[in-house]
Amino acid sequence: MFxxxxxxxxxxxxxxxxxxxxxxxxxxxxxxTVSSDKKRLARACSVTEILxxxxxxxxxQLASDTARSDAGLDTVLATASKGExxxxxxxxxxxxxxxxxxxxxxRKGDEEVPYRPDLVLALDLAGRVVAxxxxxxxxxxxxLAGTFLxxxxxxxxxxxxxxxxxxxxFLLAGAPVITKQLDYAGAVxxxxxxxxxxxxxxxxxxxVQLTFYAAxxxxxxxxxxxxxxxxxxxxxxxxxxxxxxxxxxxDPFSVSSGDKSYWALISRLPGEAGTLGAFYAVYIPQSKExxxxxxxxxxxxxxxxxxxxxxxxxxxxxLLMIGVGLGLLIFETDRPLRKLGNDAVKLAKGEGERLAEExxxxxxxxxxxxxxxxxxxxxxxxxxxxxxxxxxxxxxPDEAAVAAVLPPMGPVGPDLSSLAPPPPSAFRFTDSSPxxxxxxxxxxxxxxxxxxxxxxxxxxxxxxxxxxxxKPPVPPAQGRRATPPPMPAQGPPAQAAxxxxxxxxxxxxxxxxxxxxxxxxxxxxxxxxxxxRVADNPQPRxxxxxxxxxxxxxxxxxxxxxxxxxxxxxxxxxxVENLTYDRFLTKLRSNRDALIAKHGCKAVKFxxxxxxGKAALKASPVR
Amino acid sequence: xxxxxPGLRLAAAVIAALSLAPSAVRAAEPGGTVTGTIAVADxxxxxxPPIKSVGFVRRARNAxxxxxxxxxxxxxxxxxxxxTPAPEDAQPPPQMPRYTxxxxxxxxxxxxxxxxxxxxxxxxxxxxxxxxSPDMAxxxxxxxxxxxxxxxxxxxxxxxxxxxxxxxESAHLTGRxxxxxxxxxxxxKPDGKFEIKGVAPGTWKVKVWYVDGWVEIPAETIExxxxxxxxxxxxxxxxxxxxxxxxx
Numbered sequence: 102m103f104x105x106x107x108x109x110x111x112x113x114x115x116x117x118x119x120x121x122x123x124x125x126x127x128x129x130x131x132x133x134t135v136s137s138d139k140k141r142l143a144r145a146c147s148v149t150e151i152l153x154x155x156x157x158x159x160x161x162q163l164a165s166d167t168a169r170s171d172a173g174l175d176t177v178l179a180t181a182s183k184g185e186x187x188x189x190x191x192x193x194x195x196x197x198x199x200x201x202x203x204x205x206x207x208r209k210g211d212e213e214v215p216y217r218p219d220l221v222l223a224l225d226l227a228g229r230v231v232a233x234x235x236x237x238x239x240x241x242x243x244x245l246a247g248t249f250l251x252x253x254x255x256x257x258x259x260x261x262x263x264x265x266x267x268x269x270x271f272l273l274a275g276a277p278v279i280t281k282q283l284d285y286a287g288a289v290x291x292x293x294x295x296x297x298x299x300x301x302x303x304x305x306x307x308x309v310q311l312t313f314y315a316a317x318x319x320x321x322x323x324x325x326x327x328x329x330x331x332x333x334x335x336x337x338x339x340x341x342x343x344x345x346x347x348x349x350x351x352d353p354f355s356v357s358s359g360d361k362s363y364w365a366l367i368s369r370l371p372g373e374a375g376t377l378g379a380f381y382a383v384y385i386p387q388s389k390e391x392x393x394x395x396x397x398x399x400x401x402x403x404x405x406x407x408x409x410x411x412x413x414x415x416x417x418x419x420l421l422m423i424g425v426g427l428g429l430l431i432f433e434t435d436r437p438l439r440k441l442g443n444d445a446v447k448l449a450k451g452e453g454e455r456l457a458e459e460x461x462x463x464x465x466x467x468x469x470x471x472x473x474x475x476x477x478x479x480x481x482x483x484x485x486x487x488x489x490x491x492x493x494x495x496x497x498p499d500e501a502a503v504a505a506v507l508p509p510m511g512p513v514g515p516d517l518s519s520l521a522p523p524p525p526s527a528f529r530f531t532d533s534s535p536x537x538x539x540x541x542x543x544x545x546x547x548x549x550x551x552x553x554x555x556x557x558x559x560x561x562x563x564x565x566x567x568x569x570x571x572k573p574p575v576p577p578a579q580g581r582r583a584t585p586p587p588m589p590a591q592g593p594p595a596q597a598a599x600x601x602x603x604x605x606x607x608x609x610x611x612x613x614x615x616x617x618x619x620x621x622x623x624x625x626x627x628x629x630x631x632x633x634r635v636a637d638n639p640q641p642r643x644x645x646x647x648x649x650x651x652x653x654x655x656x657x658x659x660x661x662x663x664x665x666x667x668x669x670x671x672x673x674x675x676x677v678e679n680l681t682y683d684r685f686l687t688k689l690r691s692n693r694d695a696l697i698a699k700h701g702c703k704a705v706k707f708x709x710x711x712x713x714g715k716a717a718l719k720a721s722p723v724r
Numbered sequence: 725x726x727x728x729x730p731g732l733r734l735a736a737a738v739i740a741a742l743s744l745a746p747s748a749v750r751a752a753e754p755g756g757t758v759t760g761t762i763a764v765a766d767x768x769x770x771x772x773p774p775i776k777s778v779g780f781v782r783r784a785r786n787a788x789x790x791x792x793x794x795x796x797x798x799x800x801x802x803x804x805x806x807x808t809p810a811p812e813d814a815q816p817p818p819q820m821p822r823y824t825x826x827x828x829x830x831x832x833x834x835x836x837x838x839x840x841x842x843x844x845x846x847x848x849x850x851x852x853x854x855x856x857s858p859d860m861a862x863x864x865x866x867x868x869x870x871x872x873x874x875x876x877x878x879x880x881x882x883x884x885x886x887x888x889x890x891x892x893e894s895a896h897l898t899g900r901x902x903x904x905x906x907x908x909x910x911x912x913k914p915d916g917k918f919e920i921k922g923v924a925p926g927t928w929k930v931k932v933w934y935v936d937g938w939v940e941i942p943a944e945t946i947e948x949x950x951x952x953x954x955x956x957x958x959x960x961x962x963x964x965x966x967x968x969x970x971x972x
Binding site: 150153154156157158161165169228229243244245246247248249250251252253255256257258259260261262263265273274276277279283285316371372373376377 | 777
């Protein structure tokens with residue numbers, strides 16, 4: 102059982118570890134996914150900034166090229182700068198130039214298409230708009246001096262900037278217009294509207310979603326998902342962060358729209374728009390937390406194929422575990438149990454006196470030892486009972502006779518009749534008996550059960566064999582025949598049989614016996630036992646038959662037996678000092694009553710005989 | 725009502741003409757005039773205009789011509805101090821000074837006013853700026869000023885201070901109102917010349933205000949005589965870097 106338990110423990114540990122791993126495995130994968138998503142988002146954020154910077158450089162270059170074009174814009178602007186107001190002629194001339202300018206091409210899908218900026222401005226030296234192309238083409242004369250981009254361009258710098266105009270975000274670049282005489286004549290501003298198309302085009306390159314925010318609202322987005330309120334609530338994340346480092350300094354955060362969740366990362370835009378809080382957000386859908394069941398659901402058929410999964414190893418391991426478990430069960434449980442069962446059957450059949458405890462291991466050995474201890478105890482108790490009986494009544498002819506004398510002492514004691522049908526009871530009085538030394542109770546004292554009866558006595562199978570047990574002595578014939586008193590229709594209910602070991606004349610428990618039989622049987626009846634003697638007409642040669650209590654006609658017989666017993670004791674040279682008739686009578690009656698109660702017999706026959714040179718008395722139930 | 729209308733119109737015109745007349749003109753009769761020139765540092769020493777904002781790419785010089793140097797002149801105010809102004813010259817002018825938004829900027833970057841004055845801000849641009857002052861929270865109403873609209877500031881009592889006016893809707897729209905104890909001040913023309921009329925006779929120190937404080941240069945002293953022009957003997961030379969200290 103030890104190894105079986107160890108194996109069971111190991112299997113349980115393996116199962117627990119496997120289950121734990123199965124439940125835990127999705128978590129690291131999910132964390133890795135989240136970490137990967139966040140890194141991807143930070144990368145997309147940075148790339149967005151890089152792309153916007155590249156766009157800015159291209160736009161600056163385009164503004165510079167436009168300012169230096171040979172279309173005559175410098176002349177027009179120089180002329181316009183001299184006037185108090187921008188004249189219509191200047192506007193028309195500048196407008197014509199701007200319209201006819203070639204701004205190159207741009208890639209749209211797989212092909213190059215002519216490119217035209219959303220906004221082109223021609224400014225004079227005062228910063229007044231001489232002409233526009235694209236947005237508000239018909240408007241001119243207004244001043245844009247004061248804006249950082251225009252002031253820098255008029256001062257001779259080329260740069261980019263971001264404006265928020267009428268709730269729209271513009272990416273702009275400016276360059277000074279210089280005449281052929283190297284005088285500043287004005288500036289050219291080129292702008293691109295940040296709209297959904299721009300955001301979508303940019304997001305497509307990054308494989309993320311992209312939204313631009315300005316003036317506290319989304320101004321352009323590649324995905325119409327409504328996450329803007331949550332994104333705008335994270336504007337506080339910029340606090341304390343250095344501008345231009347947002348993609349690395351700010352942690353991605355989770356936003357949701359409907360049942361979808363996204364990882365989002367925000368970064369401030371530069372320029373004037375950035376000063377006013379413009380920023381952009383990149384976001385990607387969050388991978389669902391699939392968990393264990395989700396992992397199982399995500400398993401594909403291909404994952405279960407022999408090429409992907411070590412089915413053979415798993416199968417071998419499974420069979421190995423089953424085989425080892427079964428083997429251990431057979432080795433440690435089934436075989437020893439079967440062996441113990443076989444031994445028990447042999448013991449029951451009488452083919453052995455004890456269980457072979459040495460051949461059984463572990464608990465089975467303990468069981469065998471316990472059984473053997475019980476058998477040994479019975480042996481000891483049997484020998485002790487015999488000794489007590491011998492002390493009281495003289496030695497029995499052999500041990501088998503004990504069974505004939507000793508009725509079951511307990512009310513629920515096993516029926517020993519199947520084991521060893523005893524010969525007729527034989528007892529004798531001895532001078533050394535402590536019981537005889539005690540004060541004798543009154544004549545015909547009723548049986549008492551105030552003492553705890555000893556445990557039931559059973560004999561080993563070997564003790565009941567006919568060969569081991571001598572025939573009971575045949576009582577001598579007598580001239581008179583005792584008439585047994587009439588028996589009740591049914592034996593009395595369970596009463597305490599006399600405990601012979603304690604006091605043969607004390608109380609005992611009668612054993613109910615079926616009434617209606619009139620035959621002499623041994624004390625222990627066993628129909629299967631060949632020692633059972635049945636006599637339809639018992640005529641003891643040397644003895645007296647004592648009827649049931651109350652018959653009133655046994656006094657003479659008791660006296661005769663007493664006299665015979667006394668004489669035999671004297672004859673055998675035994676002391677008779679303590680042997681009085683009253684005590685003899687009391688004990689004899691007590692023994693008679695006990696035997697009658699036990700066997701349900703009508704009477705008990707007492708016979709006096711000599712055993713081992715001492716006087717002995719034998720009792721046999723008569724039915 | 726129709727007969728009375730021409731008379732009323734005439735009276736109103738006279739009152740308006742008197743109220744709208746510049747205080748300097750009104751006080752010019754008894755006072756003298758101070759003129760002079762501000763000489764800014766050499767262009768090569770002034771350096772480049774300050775960088776006020778940066779886009780994705782830092783600004784770069786054009787390849788054809790050097791950028792124009794920074795010109796501090798629009799931010800300069802010449803102020804006389806040390807003399808005793810006429811009482812009326814220390815009072816706010818009857819006509820509220822007007823600070824005008826033109827396009828995407830104020831008409832002047834620094835507007836001097838007499839202490840106790842309130843300033844009317846007029847929007848002549850196309851936008852609707854929401855003005856505020858980072859120096860005084862309730863200096864100007866914060867609601868949008870629609871085109872052609874106007875807002876009045878609170879009275880600016882403390883001389884020697886300045887208040888920046890900004891727009892919440894744009895980063896570049898910014899102006900400054902500088903407060904002086906009397907009307908003896910003048911903005912500097914693009915050529916560096918300045919003129920202060922109606923100065924009370926006496927000895928005055930000529931000081932230069934730049935944006936938000938006094939330029940740290942030795943003050944020129946000039947004697948003003950009634951009805952005469954007092955001209956600085958030599959231009960006031962400004963250093964290349966205009967360090968200032970707060971006004972008092």
